[in-house]
Each structure stands twice: as structure tokens, then as C-alpha cells.
Amino acid sequence: xxxxxxxxxxxxxxxxxxxxxxxxxxxxxxxxxxxxxxxxxxxxxxxxxxxxxxxxxxxxxxxxxxxxxxxxxxxxxxxxxxxxxxxxxxxxxxxxxxxxxxxxxxxxxxxxxxxxxxxxxxxxxxxxxxxxxxxxxxxxxxxxxxxxxxxxxxxxxxxxxxxxxxxxxxxxxxxxxxxxxxxxxxxxxxxxxxxxxxxxxxxxxxxxxxxxxxxxxxxxxxxxxxxxxxxxxxxxxxxxxxxxxxxxxxxxxxxxxx
Amino acid sequence: xxxxxxxxxxxxxxxxxxxxxxxxxxxxxxxxxxxxxxxxxxxxxxxxxxxxxxxxxxxxxxxxxxxxxxxxxxxxxxxxxxxxxxxxxxxxxxxxxxxxxxxxxxxxxxxxxxxxxxxxxxxxxxxxxxxxxxxxxxxxxxxxxxxxxxxxxxxxxxxxxxxxxxxxxxxxxxxxxxxxxxxxxxxxxxxxxxxxxxxxxxxxxxxxxxxxxxxxxxxxxxxxxxxxxxxxxxxxxxxxxxxxxxxxxxxxxxxxxxxxxxxxxxxxxxxxxxxxxxxxxxxxxxxxxxxxxxxxxxxxxxxxxxxxxxxxxxxxxxxxxxxxxxxxxxxxxxxxxxxxxxxxxxxxxxxxxxxxxxxxxxxxxxxxxxxxxxxxxxxxxxxxxxxxxxxxxxxxxxxxxxxxxxxxxxxxxxxxxxxxxxxxxxxxxxxxxxxxxxxxxxxxxxxxxxxxxxxxxxxxxxxxxxxxxxxxxxxxxxxxxxxxxxxxxxxxxxxxxxxxxxxxxxxxxxxxx
Numbered sequence: 164x165x166x167x168x169x170x171x172x173x174x175x176x177x178x179x180x181x182x183x184x185x186x187x188x189x190x191x192x193x194x195x196x197x198x199x200x201x202x203x204x205x206x207x208x209x210x211x212x213x214x215x216x217x218x219x220x221x222x223x224x225x226x227x228x229x230x231x232x233x234x235x236x237x238x239x240x241x242x243x244x245x246x247x248x249x250x251x252x253x254x255x256x257x258x259x260x261x262x263x264x265x266x267x268x269x270x271x272x273x274x275x276x277x278x279x280x281x282x283x284x285x286x287x288x289x290x291x292x293x294x295x296x297x298x299x300x301x302x303x304x305x306x307x308x309x310x311x312x313x314x315x316x317x318x319x320x321x322x323x324x325x326x327x328x329x330x331x332x333x334x335x336x337x338x339x340x341x342x343x344x345x346x347x348x349x350x351x352x353x354x355x356x357x358x359x360x361x362x363x364x365x366x367x368x369x370x371x372x373x374x375x376x377x378x379x380x381x382x383x384x385x386x387x388x389x390x391x392x393x394x395x396x397x398x399x400x401x402x403x404x405x406x407x408x409x410x411x412x413x414x415x416x417x418x419x420x421x
Numbered sequence: 422x423x424x425x426x427x428x429x430x431x432x433x434x435x436x437x438x439x440x441x442x443x444x445x446x447x448x449x450x451x452x453x454x455x456x457x458x459x460x461x462x463x464x465x466x467x468x469x470x471x472x473x474x475x476x477x478x479x480x481x482x483x484x485x486x487x488x489x490x491x492x493x494x495x496x497x498x499x500x501x502x503x504x505x506x507x508x509x510x511x512x513x514x515x516x517x518x519x520x521x522x523x524x525x526x527x528x529x530x531x532x533x534x535x536x537x538x539x540x541x542x543x544x545x546x547x548x549x550x551x552x553x554x555x556x557x558x559x560x561x562x563x564x565x566x567x568x569x570x571x572x573x574x575x576x577x578x579x580x581x582x583x584x585x586x587x588x589x590x591x592x593x594x595x596x597x598x599x600x601x602x603x604x605x606x607x608x609x610x611x612x613x614x615x616x617x618x619x620x621x622x623x624x625x626x627x628x629x630x631x632x633x634x635x636x637x638x639x640x641x642x643x644x645x646x647x648x649x650x651x652x653x654x655x656x657x658x659x660x661x662x663x664x665x666x667x668x669x670x671x672x673x674x675x676x677x678x679x680x681x682x683x684x685x686x687x688x689x690x691x692x693x694x695x696x697x698x699x700x701x702x703x704x705x706x707x708x709x710x711x712x713x714x715x716x717x718x719x720x721x722x723x724x725x726x727x728x729x730x731x732x733x734x735x736x737x738x739x740x741x742x743x744x745x746x747x748x749x750x751x752x753x754x755x756x757x758x759x760x761x762x763x764x765x766x767x768x769x770x771x772x773x774x775x776x777x778x779x780x781x782x783x784x785x786x787x788x789x790x791x792x793x794x795x796x797x798x799x800x801x802x803x804x805x806x807x808x809x810x811x812x813x814x815x816x817x818x819x820x821x822x823x824x825x826x827x828x829x830x831x832x833x834x835x836x837x838x839x840x841x842x843x844x845x846x847x848x849x850x851x852x853x854x855x856x857x858x859x860x861x862x863x864x865x866x867x868x869x870x871x872x873x874x875x876x877x878x879x880x881x882x883x884x885x886x887x888x889x890x891x892x893x894x895x896x897x898x899x900x901x902x903x904x905x906x907x908x909x910x911x912x913x914x915x916x917x918x919x920x921x922x923x924x925x926x927x928x929x930x931x932x933x934x
Contacts, residue, residue, distance in 0.1 A: 345732070346783070354774040
């Protein structure tokens with residue numbers, strides 16, 4: 164069985180800050196593997212049996228190869244880098260279209276296409292759903308756990324207190340809901356093994372995509388303006404020397420908020 | 422610009438402690454907005470002979486920043502990189518004292534801001550074109566301030582390759598108790614034998630330096646570096662603020678490398694220590710070499726059992742009984758390392774390997790979480806046992822004495838029946854022993870034991886204070902190391918530079934009021 168896992172390089176949150184104007188300061192960050200994607204990869208690796216393969220793919224600039232390398236170090240068997248200048252500026256729809264084109268050519272025999280619920284930079288969570296729609300396969304979101312059973316899989320979905328056990332046919336798109344708080348760390352053996360694994364580069368032409376269906380040109384979303392979410396604070400200072408008076412005031416204020 | 426300043430009455434003393442958890446007391450808090458206010462505050466306090474305790478990030482572990490009376494001057498507003506330059510030895514930055522190492526690292530990684538003043542022509546553009554660079558002293562606590570680092574001659578894991586803070590300080594701007602100040606550049610002023618003379622502002626200072634020579638050849642942060650013909654700058658580096666206040670400094674930078682961070686897990690402490698010795702002898706590409714003994718791993722296992730997200734790392738590999746943590750340049754060969762660690766029971770599958778900076782940072786946090794956990798544990802005991810404080814050992818010894826010192830630690834700790842962990846800079850023969858205190862009796866017993874360890878380290882040619890400094894809780898180590906006259910001789914130097922003895926009283930030479 165082939166398990167194809169979507170991963171993304173996101174800014175290294177340990178090296179980021181927000182400046183006084185609300186802009187992201189990346190401090191020369193090289194990026195890191197998104198934690199949702201990492202958890203999805205760990206799930207996929209736990210599903211792998213003798214003869215199976217876990218393969219990762221990402222769409223991003225050439226430097227995203229470092230993140231694929233880390234996936235190989237953690238235990239992935241192969242990696243694909245979908246990279247082309249024409250893909251820059253893709254919104255979630257254009258991204259899903261490129262991923263669908265990739266999966267149609269390189270992953271049509273996948274037992275599962277596996278995503279994290281979202282990524283920490285965009286946070287839209289739209290790509291798994293849109294990819295499933297474009298592939299015309301079933302989509303199962305908020306997966307907690309999944310096991311092989313018969314000619315398919317059985318998964319437990321968990322969403323807002325509701326847990327549901329479902330059968331997942333082969334070829335479905337699944338997205339895992341959580342993050343493994345412990346995360347993964349490669350071993351030196353994994354690092355050495357990864358030296359012998361190739362990262363396969365795929366560009367727009369190999370995917371058969373036209374210039375106007377990808378990147379900013381193929382993206383229906385147009386960002387007009389970005390601004391920090393800085394709610395106006397309405398503080399006031401009250402000086403009270405008597406605790407009983409302070410307690411009364413707090414009670415009144417809290418009642419006023421109800 | 423004004424030399425006016427505010428003095429705020431201190432009513433809550435709980436915020437005066439540092440990481441030693443030594444209790445502090447002070448009358449007023451002064452937080453200068455700039456150097457002028459700092460100068461005004463010093464003149465005011467000096468004229469009234471009020472102790473001035475200089476404080477930055479309070480990350481020290483010997484009570485150097487903990488006041489025992491007088492006023493506290495907090496330098497928290499004096500932050501930022503104020504220039505970049507290049508000389509024959511490479512790039513350097515000028516930086517205000519309360520800038521943290523984290524801030525410095527982030528700004529260097531980002532290539533410095535566009536408005537950073539150039540201290541030599543074209544320095545900023547060349548810095549950006551040839552970078553990235555970093556400040557290579559890594560005292561584990563990266564939230565510490567550069568001024569505090571210089572005042573204590575801090576060091577840490579990277580001292581293994583790069584040496585202590587002293588080696589990276591190009592110049593310091595010192596403000597004296599009377600408000601006079603001067604820049605002191607390395608190499609500019611030397612003692613004439615044991616006589617030091619220099620001018621600062623309108624003052625001219627001339628005095629005899631102490632008659633002892635500071636111990637070199639091992640990691641040593643026990644006071645300033647004293648020697649015949651010594652450089653004036655070395656009088657202020659490591660002097661913990663008793664001679665003057667560091668109000669700006671220039672520190673050198675090194676090219677930043679891409680490293681692999683490795684944590685190798687061995688079956689036992691004995692295997693780990695043997696591997697450490699072989700790595701030191703056989704590999705010249707280690708950036709640092711850190712030890713985490715089996716008890717340290719058990720401590721982390723206990724903490725993560727309650728809070729799996731505490732470390733943000735997977736469970737240790739099965740069979741992990743002890744470990745070494747080290748970095749090597751990413752492009753260097755690994756064959757030699759694999760052979761050495763493999764011979765001591767650690768195959769590549771038992772080694773965590775971080776090539777991404779975010780993963781390397783997670784491994785560093787794991788190493789740092791050991792003392793962090795102990796600090797928090799000791800802090801939690803203060804309510805029931807207010808007299809206790811953290812008492813981590815900080816002894817280094819020469820290579821040839823390392824085995825004897827380790828055997829001495831193990832034997833005496835076992836004889837006293839104390840629970841402990843051992844971790845730290847094994848590459849510099851400088852592990853930390855932290856006793857897990859259970860009672861006031863444990864505390865008293867450990868104090869006596871630590872003095873034994875210090876005496877043993879001195880006997881073996883080492884230092885009782887390799888990197889933490891002396892502060893207020895280790896002043897008895899100075900006579901142990903340099904003889905009974907040493908304190909008096911240092912005090913005489915202070916009486917010239919700070920005649921009213923107001924600066925950081927209690928540090929190094931004792932005498933807190």
C-alpha cells in the first residue's frame with residue numbers, strides 16, 4: 164500500500180515575532196515542518212506494514228526541500244517537491260488544484276491521501292476538502308485514529324465532543340485533527356538513511372497545468388489588505404482603599420457584563 | 422536627555438531574588454531610562470553612601486543581583502544593538518547591557534536593522550553580504566543579559582570550542598560610582614607589573630592589583646582575571662559590578678555554522694563517560710559536549726509522566742540509561758563519531774539527530790530543562806524552608822584530574838545518602854551536581870559537601886566556580902582559591918574605584934550592608 168502524506172514548511176514560530184506595525188518578523192527563519200503535518204506523517208508511519216510505503220509531498224519554494232529531508236529522516240520512504248515560480252501566490256483553491264494534478268499523476272494508486280487538519284500559518288483547513296472534491300473521492304476529517312480493516316480502513320472521527328467510527332474506503336482523503344505534543348525527532352540512523360533517498364522535483368509542466376490555472380492567476384481569492392487584529396482596550400483606573408467597596412464594584416461590573 | 426530619575430519604594434521583596442532563590446531586601450527601585458539617568462542615580466546614591474545593587478535579568482545563580490540592603494538599579498531600559506563594526510579580527514557589535522542573548526541572536530539572524538549605526542565604514546552592508554554571524558557564548562540561559570554575562574564572565578556549553586565571555590569582549594564602557602565613565606578597549610591599557618593606572622573622565626586612578634595570579638587553563642569564573650601586566654578590561658570582566666557598571670559593550674561575532682545537534686543515549690553512565698573521553702580525544706569537530714546522567718533522564722521522565730508536553734519530545738529510546746549532547750558542523754564526516762559511540766553501546770538508532778534549527782532548539786530546551794526543573798523545585802520549597810537556596814556545584818578540573826573528581830563526587834554523595842542529578846559541560850570537565858533537597862538537614866549537609874567538592878577541585882588544580890561566578894553565596898571560595906590575602910587586596914582596589922563601597926556590595930568580596 165502507498166500512503167501519500169501532504170506536508171508543508173511553515174515559518175519557524177520560535178524565530179518569529181510581530182513588529183510595532185503588526186508585520187511578521189521572520190528573523191532569517193528557514194522554516195520548519197508544520198506540526199499538524201508532522202502528526203499526520205507519524206500516523207501514516209504507524210500504519211505502514213511490510214511492503215507498504217509512506218511518501219510525502221509538498222508544494223513550495225526550493226528551500227522546502229529541507230522540510231522534505233526531515234520527513235525522510237523521520238522515516239518517510241520517498242518525497243516529492245512540487246515547485247515552480249508560476250505556483251507562487253496560490254490560494255487554497257489553486258493549491259488544491261495543483262495537488263489534485265500531482266495526485267492524479269503520481270498518486271493515483273494511493274491507499275490513502277493524508278493531511279493534517281490545517282497548517283499553523285494559513286489555518287484555513289480548506290485544502291483537504293477541496294482536494295477530495297477535485298479528485299472525486301470521499302473525505303474524512305477530524306480523524307483521531309485509523310486502522311486497516313479488510314480491504315479498507317476503520318477510523319474514529321472526533322469533533323466537538325462527538326465521536327464517530329466510520330469505514331474509510333481505499334483511495335480516500337483523510338485529515339487528522341490533532342497535534343502530537345511530543346512531536347517527532349529524527350535519529351542518526353534516519354539521518355544516514357535519508358542521504359540515500361531522493362527528493363523528486365515536479366514542476367507545473369510535469370503536472371500538465373496551464374499558467375492561468377495556478378498561482379496568483381488561478382486564485383479566486385484576492386487579498387485587499389492585511390492588518391493586525393488589535394482590539395481597542397477600554398481600561399479605567401479606580402482607586403479604592405476599602406476592600407468591601409472594591410468587592411461591591413467588582414460585583415456590579417460583573418453583573419453589568421452579563 | 423536628563424539625569425533626573427524616579428526612586429520607587431519597594432514594598433514587596435519577593436521579586437528581588439535571582440535563580441539562586443536567595444532572598445533579597447532593598448529600600449527603593451530605580452529604573453533609569455537611559456545612561457544619563459543611570460549616571461544621575463549613581464551620583465545621588467554615592468553622595469549619600471547608599472548601596473547601589475545593579476540588576477539586569479536576574480538569571481544568575483549565585484545571588485550576584487540579589488540586594489542585601491540599599492537601592493536596586495534595574496537596567497531593563499538599556500537594551501538594543503547600537504552599532505556594528507569590523508576590525509582586523511572580524512565583525513563586532515556594540516550593545517547596551519540589558520540586551521538578552523536571545524535578542525542579540527534574533528537580530529543577528531535577521532541581519533540587523535537598516536538603521537544600525539556603522540562603527541567602521543561599510544560594516545553593515547559587508548556584515549549582511551558575508552553573514553550570517555552569531556555571538557558564540559552560550560550560557561544555557563539565553564534570556565540572560567549581555568551585561569550580566571560580561572560581569573560574571575559567563576560561559577556555557579559552547580565554551581568547549583569558543584571559550585568564555587572574556588574572549589569575545591572587545592571593549593566595555595564603564596560607569597564608576599561617582600558617575601564618571603570611560604570606554605576601555607582590550608589591549609589599550611595594561612598594568613605595569615602589578616601597578617594599574619588609568620584615567621576616566623576627570624578622574625585618574627592608580628592602584629596595586631592583587632598579588633595572586635588567577636587560575637587559568639580550566640574554566641574559571643571566580644572573580645576578575647588577575648595577573649602581572651594584566652589588561653585593564655579584565656579587571657571589569659568577571660568582577661560582578663563591584664568596580665563599575667557596564668553601561669555598553671562591544672562583543673565580537675563568529676561565522677554562524679549549520680550544525681547537526683545530536684543526543685546520544687548510552688546504556689549506563691560509565692559508558693557515557695568513557696565515550697565522552699574518547700570523543701574529546703578522537704574528534705576535533707565538536708562544538709560542545711554535554712552530559713546528562715541517568716538520574717537526569719529519570720528526572721525528565723518523571724516530569725513528562727505528569728506533563729507529556731513538557732519537553733515537546735518523544736519518550737527516550739528504550740534502554741537509554743545516560744546521554745551525551747553535542748553539535749557538529751553539518752558538513753563534517755560522522756564516521757569517527759559513529760565508531761566511537763558504537764564502541765560504547767550506542768548505535769545510530771539510539772541517537773537523536775536534529776538538522777533543522779527548530780529541532781536543535783528543542784534539544785537545547787531539554788538540556789536546559791534539567792536545571793530549570795531544579796530551580797522550580799527549590800522555589801516550591803521556599804514557603805516551608807525559607808532559609809534554603811539552590812546550591813548547584815560549578816567546579817572544573819584539568820583533564821588529567823577528571824576521573825578522580827568524578828569518583829570523588831560519586832563516593833561522597835553516596836556516603837551522605839543524598840539524591841542528586843549530574844549534568845553539564847563534561848567536555849570541560851565541568852559537570853554540575855544538583856542535590857534534590859528534601860529537608861533543611863539536606864540543605865545543611867549539601868552546603869558542607871559542596872565546600873568539600875570545592876576544596877577538592879582547588880586541590881586538583883581546578884576552579885570552585887567555573888562559570889556561575891561568586892556572587893554572594895560563594896565568597897568563601899576566593900580565599901580557598903587565592904589565599905587569605907585575596908579578599909583584602911580586591912577590597913583595596915574597590916576602595917580606589919568605589920571609595921564609598923556602594924556598588925554591588927556583598928559580591929565576590931563580601932561585606933554587604
